Every structure is written in structure tokens, then in C-alpha cells.
Amino acid sequence: MNCSQLENDLALYAGGDLSGGRSAAIEAHLEGCLECRILLADLHANRALLRSRDEDAEAALAAEVRHRVMESVGRTRASAAGLGTRPTFGWRWGLALAAGLVLAGILIWPSGKKAPVKVARDAAPASVASNIPAAVTARVHHRAARTKVHAGTRKPAPQPEPLLVQFVTDNPNVVIYWIVDRKPQGD
Amino acid sequence: MEPQEVALSMDGYAPGRTGELAAFERIVALSERRVVGVALRLLNNRQDAQDAAQEVFLRLYKHWKRLDAARELDPWLYRVTVNVCRDIARKRCSTVAMEDTRELSSAGPDALESAERAQRLEMVRRALGRLGEKERAAVVLRDVEGLSTREVAEILGSSEATVRSQISTARLKLREFTGRWLRGKT
Numbered sequence: 610m611n612c613s614q615l616e617n618d619l620a621l622y623a624g625g626d627l628s629g630g631r632s633a634a635i636e637a638h639l640e641g642c643l644e645c646r647i648l649l650a651d652l653h654a655n656r657a658l659l660r661s662r663d664e665d666a667e668a669a670l671a672a673e674v675r676h677r678v679m680e681s682v683g684r685t686r687a688s689a690a691g692l693g694t695r696p697t698f699g700w701r702w703g704l705a706l707a708a709g710l711v712l713a714g715i716l717i718w719p720s721g722k723k724a725p726v727k728v729a730r731d732a733a734p735a736s737v738a739s740n741i742p743a744a745v746t747a748r749v750h751h752r753a754a755r756t757k758v759h760a761g762t763r764k765p766a767p768q769p770e771p772l773l774v775q776f777v778t779d780n781p782n783v784v785i786y787w788i789v790d791r792k793p794q795g796d
Numbered sequence: 797m798e799p800q801e802v803a804l805s806m807d808g809y810a811p812g813r814t815g816e817l818a819a820f821e822r823i824v825a826l827s828e829r830r831v832v833g834v835a836l837r838l839l840n841n842r843q844d845a846q847d848a849a850q851e852v853f854l855r856l857y858k859h860w861k862r863l864d865a866a867r868e869l870d871p872w873l874y875r876v877t878v879n880v881c882r883d884i885a886r887k888r889c890s891t892v893a894m895e896d897t898r899e900l901s902s903a904g905p906d907a908l909e910s911a912e913r914a915q916r917l918e919m920v921r922r923a924l925g926r927l928g929e930k931e932r933a934a935v936v937l938r939d940v941e942g943l944s945t946r947e948v949a950e951i952l953g954s955s956e957a958t959v960r961s962q963i964s965t966a967r968l969k970l971r972e973f974t975g976r977w978l979r980g981k982t
Contacts, residue, residue: 620967624938626945626960651971656939658913658920659970662833670836671828674846678853679821685857686817 612638612645619645623652709774709787716785717778820860823869824853830870830941831877837936838881840925844888848880855880874941874951878933885929916974923973927966934959935966 615638621627622635639645776785831852835845855876863869924932930952937948938959949959 616968617961617964620964620971621960623967624963626938626963648971651975652967654916655920655967655970655974658917659837659924659935659939661917667829667832667836670842670846671832671849674832674849674853675821675824675828677846677850678824678857679817681850681854682817682820682857 612642612648615645616648619649620652623649624656705789709776709785712787713776713778713785717780717783820857823856823860827869827873828853831873834874834877834936834941835881837921837924837940838878838932839885839888840921841888844881844884848877848884851880852877871947871951874937874943878937878951882929882933916977919974919977920970923970926973927969930954931962931966931969934962935970938963939967 615635618627618631618635622632627635639649772789774787774789776787778785828849831849832845835848835852836842839845839848852873856873859872860869863872924935927935933952934948934954937943937951938945943951945956945959945963948963949956952959954962
């Protein structure tokens with residue numbers, strides 16, 4: 610076998626990419642061929658040059674890349690956080706209101722049994738009933754239920770009192786009380 | 797410097813930093829040298845390599861939570877680095893910039909010790925820029941990064957036989973190019 614036929618195998622041999630049997634054939638050829646030994650030496654030298662690194666230059670470049678990446682990521686996160694904070698408060702109150710409405714809907718949904726649910730206005734706990742003011746009145750319309758909302762006034766106590774919402778349904782025997790904790794006012 | 801020695805502190809990020817951000821920065825610190833090294837050899841241009849590495853890590857930020865870091869991170873980084881470098885090289889539509897090659901090869905103490913070695917290094921890197929995309933990527937991943945033929949094949953989406961052929965061709969082309977240069981000198 611002549612040298613040109615072995616070139617590709619020699620290139621693989623230089624990087625340890627040749628199987629055992631073919632490696633043995635290359636080694637046998639190299640023993641008697643100066644030209645192929647020079648070729649192999651050049652291949653080894655080039656591989657070594659390719660692997661050589663300018664450590665300082667690469668480290669500086671890598672540090673610069675990391676700084677730019679983290680700066681960009683920081684901006685992205687700050688932007689995402691700015692968008693995320695605003696709706697949080699409304700989202701929680703909206704969820705609470707939706708849960709109340711769903712609960713009201715379940716309780717007043719017409720069923721086969723006509724037996725009235727025995728929950729009277731007087732059934733509310735005394736502590737809750739005492740908080741019901743006449744100051745604020747609102748109406749919320751829901752598919753099958755007409756709801757009155759009475760909001761409590763604040764006592765001079767340091768902690769804000771819970772907000773009591775009274776749902777009055779079409780069924781006079783069904784009254785729903787919803788107690789909501791309120792956050793202290795800033796004023 | 798070993799990757800573990802890379803300083804992780806970043807002025808301006810500490811106040812609002814979460815553990816998640818710190819973990820991401822840690823991953824960047826551990827892999828930045830490999831990504832930058834591959835990008836430099838594939839693009840042979842400092843600015844392009846910097847842009848490529850930045851793009852790789854921004855893509856990593858989008859995907860890193862979905863990666864199994866112990867198993868998938870390195871192949872993912874190599875694959876994306878090769879792809880990003882290929883895209884940048886195609887946009888650039890030019891070959892090696894002489895001043896950039898000088899910059900890469902001039903600062904190392906070994907290179908300064910031997911002018912001929914520095915010149916030869918420059919020739920090898922220029923020759924690398926003349927290889928085809930796949931040949932260049934294959935030889936950089938195999939000979940510079942030391943990955944196995946199977947790993948290179950997986951990263952490049954080729955068969956092992958194809959990668960072996962690309963590596964063999966690339967090594968011979970590099971030798972031919974530098975050999976011509978050496979013959980021209982004598």
C-alpha cells in the first residue's frame with residue numbers, strides 16, 4: 610500500500626481515531642517511511658497549535674461576555690418584575706370575589722328539592738352582625754341572585770375590622786355572609 | 797485559570813438577585829471559557845466570538861431550567877455555539893481578518909518566545925478559517941475540546957463515520973496549508 614492511500618488513516622491515527630487493526634498497519638508502514646513520519650509529526654504539531662490558548666485574552670473576553678449577559682438578564686428580570694407587581698392586589702381580591710360569587714351560585718342553584726335552606730339573617734354570629742352598618746349599600750347582579758352588599762365601618766380600634774358582605778338572594782330564606790379581612794389603611 | 801476560580805460577584809446585581817439568578821450566573825461562569833474558546837476558533841474574530849457567546853448564554857437563560865444540567869448542558873452548549881457561530885459567519889460573509897488573528901496569537905508568552913511558532917499558530921488558525929463549516933466544527937470539537945467522535949457526531953447531527961471523514965480531511969487540509977507556507981519560507 611502506498612503513502613497516499615494511507616494519508617486519511619494517518620490523519621485519524623494522529624488523533625487516536627483509528628481502530629486497533631488499522632493502527633497496527635499504520636505503525637508498520639511508519640517504520641519504513643520517513644515521508645509519512647514527517648507527515649505525522651506535522652499533524653501532531655498542528656493539533657498542538659490548535660489546542661494552545663491565549664489564557665489571558667480568553668479569560669478577559671469570557672468575563673466581558675458574562676458581564677453583558679448578566680446585564681441583559683438583569684434588565685429582562687427587572688422588566689418582568691415591573692409588569693408582575695401591579696396586578697397582584699387586584700388579582701387576589703378578584704379571586705376572592707369570584708369565589709364568593711361561585712359559592713353563592715352553588716347555594717341558590719335551583720335543585721329538585723324545594724326545601725329551603727335554613728339560614729336566617731339572625732343566624733349570623735353576634736360579633737359579625739354587630740359590624741353591619743347602614744352606611745354603604747351596593748348591589749351586585751348575578752345570573753340568578755340579586756345581592757346586596759353592606760360594608761362595615763371602621764371602629765377606632767387600631768386593627769381594621771373585617772369587611773362583612775351580606776348576599777341576599779331571591780330566596781328570602783337564604784342569606785350568605787362573607788367576611789373578608791382588610792389590610793390597614795395608610796392614613 | 798480553572799473555571800471554578802472565576803469570580804462570581806457582579807457589582808450592581810447583588811441587591812435584587814435571587815438564588816435563581818445566582819445559579820444561572822454560576823453556570824455561565826463554569827462554561828464561559830469553553831463557549832468563548834470554541835467561538836474564537838470557529839469565527840477567528842474577537843468581536844464576532846463575543847457576540848456569539850453572548851447569544852449562546854442568552855439562549856441558555858431561556859432554556860436552562862428545562863435542561864438536565866448534569867447530562868445535557870455541555871452538548872447543548874456546544875451545539876448552540878456551533879449553530880450561532882455558523883449563523884454569524886454566514887452573515888459576515890468574509891474570511892479571516894488579519895488583525896484579529898494577530899490579536900489572538902500575539903499575547904501568549906509561548907508565542908512571544910518563538911516568532912516562528914507564533915507565525916505557524918497564525919497560519920493554522922487562518923487555515924482553520926478556510927475549512928468548510930462542518931470540517932471546522934468537527935476538528936475544533938475533537939482536537940481542541942477533546943470530545944469523542946461519538947459526542948461530536950451527536951452535537952453536529954452527523955454519523956460517526958461522517959465525522960471521522962471530516963476530521964481526517966480537516967487535519968490534512970490544515971497540514972497542506974501550513975506545509976505550503978513553510979515551503980514558501982525556505
